[in-house]
Each structure stands twice: as C-alpha cells, then as structure tokens.
Amino acid sequence: MDDRPRYDRATAALDPPFAMLDLVALRANAADLVRRAAGKPIRVATKSIRSRPVLDRILAMDGFRGLMAFTLPEALWLVAEGFTDVLVAYPTADRQAITALAGDPRAAREITLTVDSTEHLDHLDRVLAQSRPRQELRICLDIDAGYVALGGKFRAGALRSPVREPEQAAEIAAEIAKRPGFRLVGLLAYEAQIAGVGDTPPGNALVSRAIRIMQARSARDLILRRGRVVNAVSGLCDLEFVNGGGTGSVERTVREKAVTEVAAGSGFFHPRLFDFYSGFTGRPAALFALPVVRRPAPGTVTVLGGGYVASGPADPMRLPQPYLPAGLRYAPDEGAGEVQTPLLGEAAYDLRVGDRVWFRHAKAGELCERFATLHLVEGDTLVESVPTYRGEGKTFL
Numbered sequence: 001m002d003d004r005p006r007y008d009r010a011t012a013a014l015d016p017p018f019a020m021l022d023l024v025a026l027r028a029n030a031a032d033l034v035r036r037a038a039g040k041p042i043r044v045a046t047k048s049i050r051s052r053p054v055l056d057r058i059l060a061m062d063g064f065r066g067l068m069a070f071t072l073p074e075a076l077w078l079v080a081e082g083f084t085d086v087l088v089a090y091p092t093a094d095r096q097a098i099t100a101l102a103g104d105p106r107a108a109r110e111i112t113l114t115v116d117s118t119e120h121l122d123h124l125d126r127v128l129a130q131s132r133p134r135q136e137l138r139i140c141l142d143i144d145a146g147y148v149a150l151g152g153k154f155r156a157g158a159l160r161s162p163v164r165e166p167e168q169a170a171e172i173a174a175e176i177a178k179r180p181g182f183r184l185v186g187l188l189a190y191e192a193q194i195a196g197v198g199d200t201p202p203g204n205a206l207v208s209r210a211i212r213i214m215q216a217r218s219a220r221d222l223i224l225r226r227g228r229v230v231n232a233v234s235g236l237c238d239l240e241f242v243n244g245g246g247t248g249s250v251e252r253t254v255r256e257k258a259v260t261e262v263a264a265g266s267g268f269f270h271p272r273l274f275d276f277y278s279g280f281t282g283r284p285a286a287l288f289a290l291p292v293v294r295r296p297a298p299g300t301v302t303v304l305g306g307g308y309v310a311s312g313p314a315d316p317m318r319l320p321q322p323y324l325p326a327g328l329r330y331a332p333d334e335g336a337g338e339v340q341t342p343l344l345g346e347a348a349y350d351l352r353v354g355d356r357v358w359f360r361h362a363k364a365g366e367l368c369e370r371f372a373t374l375h376l377v378e379g380d381t382l383v384e385s386v387p388t389y390r391g392e393g394k395t396f397l
C-alpha cells in the first residue's frame with residue numbers, strides 16, 4: 001500500500017500539526033539492527049526515542065538490553081518508572097540528581113554514571129561530601145574512539161573524552177579502584193566518525209570515497225586500541241560491559257571481540273540523516289504532519305510550522321525533509337519557518353487548504369521535543385496515542 005493514503009487514512013480524525021510513528025517500520029528497523037548486531041545485545045539510546053511507551057515496546061523485542069540515557073535526572077525518572085540497567089553516557093554535574101542517586105539504593109543499583117577524568121570523581125565526591133549513607137556509585141569510563149592521523153593534524157569523531165591510550169585508561173581505573181564510593185563496571189568508546197557519518201552523502205563522490213577510507217582506517221585503529229584499553233583496565237576491576245558504536249556502525253562494532261554490547265537509537269525512527277549509509281537501509285518510521293494553510297502562488301503551498309531544525313553544524317541537511325507527497329522543496333529565502341513554511345514543486349498544484357504534508361526530521365528523538373504525543377499507526381489504523389517525554393512534562397534537554 002502507498003504510504004501517503006495509508007497515513008492520511010489512519011490519522012484522518014487528527015488535526016495537524018502532529019507526530020506519528022509507523023509501528024511496522026519501527027519493528028522492521030529494530031529487527032534489522034538486531035540482525036546487524038549478530039547476537040550481541042543492543043543498548044537503546046533514549047535520546048533518539050524520548051517516549052517511555054515506545055522504549056517499552058522496543059525493550060519488549062528480542063535483542064535489546066538496557067538503556068543509554070542522556071541525563072541523570074532522566075535516568076532517575078526512568079528507574080523510578082520501572083526501567084533497569086540505565087547507563088548515563090554523558091558526564092553529569094547536576095548536584096541535586098547526584099545527591100538523589102547516592103541516596104537511593106535501587107537507583108544506585110540500576111544507574112551507571114560516565115566519567116572521563118579524576119575531575120569528574122572530585123566533583124561527585126564534593127557534591128556527596130555530606131551525604132550519609134552514600135550508596136556506592138557504578139562508574140563507566142569514557143574512552144576517546146575518534147580517529148587521529150597525520151601526527152594529530154587530522155581528527156575525526158566527537159570531542160568527548162581526553163582518555164585515549166591504554167595507559168591513561170589504566171591510570172584512571174586504578175584511581176577509581178582506590179577511591180571509596182565508586183566501582184568501575186563499564187567502558188564506553190563511541191566512534192562517532194563511523195556510527196554517525198554516512199558514507200554516501202549526496203552530491204560528491206570524492207567526499208564519499210574520503211569518508212570510506214577514513215572509516216576503514218579508523219575501524220582498523222579501533223580493533224587494536226579498544227582491545228588494548230580493555231586489557232589494560234580488566235585487571236583493575238570487574239568489567240560488566242564494553243559499549244561501542246551506534247546505528248551507523250553496528251555490524252562493524254560488534255565484530256570486535258573486546259566489545260560486549262552496541263548502542264543504537266537513531267536506527268529505530270530512521271530519520272533523514274541516516275539515509276546516507278551504504279551498509280544498511282531503514283524505513284522512515286517517525287513523521288510529522290503539517291497542514292496546508294494557504295496557497296500564495298500557483299505551484300506553491302504554505303504549511304503551518306515546520307522550523308524544527310536538528311542539532312549539529314548548521315547546514316541545509318539539518319532541516320526537516322518534506323517527504324509526502326514527494327517532490328516538494330523549500331523556498332530558498334525562507335527554508336523551514338518559525339510559524340509557516342512555503343513549499344514549492346509539482347506536487348503543490350494538487351494540494352488544498354486542510355491537506356497534510358508529511359515531513360521527516362533530520363534526526364530522531366529531537367522530533368519529540370516538538371510534540372506532546374506520538375500517534376502509533378499500524379497499517380492504515382491508528383492503534384494508540386502515547387506521550388513523548390515532553391508530553392509527560394519532562395524537558396531534560
């Protein structure tokens with residue numbers, strides 16, 4: 001069945017703007033991630049989902065274990081709501097949340113904090129100086145998985161941890177082992193330059209080739225370095241997990257013996273930026289509908305809203321994609337607007353006031369910061385409407 005009439009039919013009773021999740025596409029994407037993970041568990045990156053009921057549905061499928069949260073207040077809330085095994089993959093300085101964690105035995109059992117320096121440990125100790133009793137905190141050490149070449153002149157990957165080499169990791173692991181109140185249980189090494197960079201960007205074959213070469217070299221470097229880091233740290237603690245990767249690198253990351261689990265988030269919704277990978281194809285699962293509200297000129301319609309620009313380096317790829325009907329594009333002078341968005345193209349001739357245009361966000365979970373509800377569609381039926389984090393009054397970031 002063609003997707004546009006199906007989506008229009010399923011949501012006919014709703015007035016746009018609204019957001020929709022195609023459950024068949026979501027399940028197909030989840031199954032493909034599991035296939036690519038080849039038996040290793042996938043930790044679900046909550047930043048790319050941002051809806052509790054959707055996280056529940058994903059964790060109910062085979063192949064997924066644990067959550068990768070983006071803030072400690074979020075993790076505390078998720079654990080209070082019954083979720084378990086939550087890795088906060090980004091360091092926290094939140095005094096109130098740290099105090100709450102150390103005072104709650106169940107939260108301290110289920111939540112793991114990420115650090116990359118003794119400065120983080122010092123901060124935690126300072127915040128908890130007066131806290132009694134103080135639960136032992138589970139700690140994950142973040143390792144830089146970026147790619148460095150030309151003697152440091154070239155670097156690709158996210159600027160995260162200053163810890164890169166096995167000796168540095170061992171030094172911090174020894175410090176954590178020595179300090180009361182902390183237990184090192186995991187390692188995290190996220191290769192953003194592979195997992196989050198599509199190797200078939202539109203337009204430029206040379207850039208594609210350069211990306212592929214960089215990614216292949218980076219993967220070779222990581223097999224050795226991640227393995228050495230794990231070896232260096234293993235003697236100093238009982239590691240429960242070594243986490244790596246993301247949607248764009250699943251099959252590559254799980255091949256490394258040292259990696260025990262892979263993270264993935266974006267692959268569930270399959271947003272626009274994930275169309276440009278040669279290793280896999282997903283199905284757009286999360287969409288939003290905007291209403292046509294006027295027709296300023298022949299071949300032009302204007303929809304309400306639309307300026308939901310994705311985070312990252314600002315460029316046109318961060319704009320939502322006008323998706324259905326196919327063949328619509330932005331007016332170059334206006335782009336995606338704060339209140340209204342003109343759209344040009346053949347398809348605009350057939351659109352009338354009150355019709356919908358379906359869009360895809362450039363990224364995954366950020367869509368949920370714009371909408372209180374995700375309408376879940378199965379085939380051509382709306383089966384349930386569930387809250388996003390925002391819909392539950394939670395604005396973590």
Ligand SMILES: Cc1ncc(COP(=O)(O)O)c(C=O)c1O
Pocket residue numbers: 045048089188190195196244245246247248263264265266267364
């Ligand atoms: C630590 C970490 N792991 C994995 C990911 C990958 O997530 P996704 O699958 O959404 O690309 C991210 C994304 O930024 C991350 O920060």
